Amino acid sequence: MSTARCIVIALIALLVSGCATKVPESALKLRPESLEVRQIQTRRFDGIGEAELLAACAGVLQDLGFNLDEAEAPLGLIVASKNRSALEPASATVKRLLDIFLDIEMEIDDEQRIRASLVSRPVPNEVESWFVRVTFQRIVWTTENEISRREELDDPQLYQKFFERLSKSVFLEAHSI
Template sequence: MRKAGKIIASLSLLAFIVGCETIPKDALTLSPESLADRQMQTRKYETKDEAKILTACAGLLQDMGFNIDESETKLGVITASKRRSAVNAGQQVVAVFVALLGGGYMPTDKDQIMRASIVTRPVGELKEYMAVRVTFQRIVRDENGKITKQETLNDPEIYQKFFDKLSKAIFLEAQEI
């Protein structure tokens, strides 16, 4: 029993110390860039049929070379990924020069995992629209398997192309083509 009392006292002290940490006032404040990013990543479609939207999204992702990792229709969520080369010729040249100048071995980027996440939700006064938000990320690994970059892709052209293709896919899905 003594040992259990010490463990409980230690856990209580730890909880007290952790609980005393203050949260910065702006911790939950979104930056102006966050709103702009969310607008770039979201489109609204005039339909209530979330299942057809998700089917079109999944088909489009597969057409783009992604593998569907998870899909939950009831929650309106799809996650997908694909692996691609991340070899960069400029990085390779620098690594060779470093080695030739006696700087030793410099690992270079080898591959990357591209991820796509889609979330849908009904919007509008009568829930007559379906909002679709997509985000693209990439994780780059070097020859040793170490992560060298993790980033969200924020190129507006990527999102515009995705939503142009999605609009066509939704049309085809609605026409049952």
């Protein structure tokens, strides 16, 4: 066998073995707090149809200042977002002082996009009963228009306030008020 042919076969074997990477075991394990987080993000609603439930969800998100990006009623999915300033007064002051006195440019958080993803699914073996799960994430950009961080918002009060508003809205939708 020629040397070139051996090299090609070796490269192909190396390429194929490189594509067969092993998934780390930690990637498949749920974090201990995953169940607790899911419970905070999920509520059950009874006595309402899916169309009315999704209308109530969309209304609450809009009341909270979100713009609807996607709505797929057959899938029970709503995605919404809102842009807000992420500028903190103390950071802005330090940035100005460094710029004025030391001629140093400092990147600070400038803008953020908060995204809400909502999914409804029927409760098994029950009529007009739904689980609603909502998650909130945010992406923060610096003054140089670079992403400084992406994070899931996991404050239980945020979810509690959302579901309190949604409960009121569902009640009004269900009773056509």
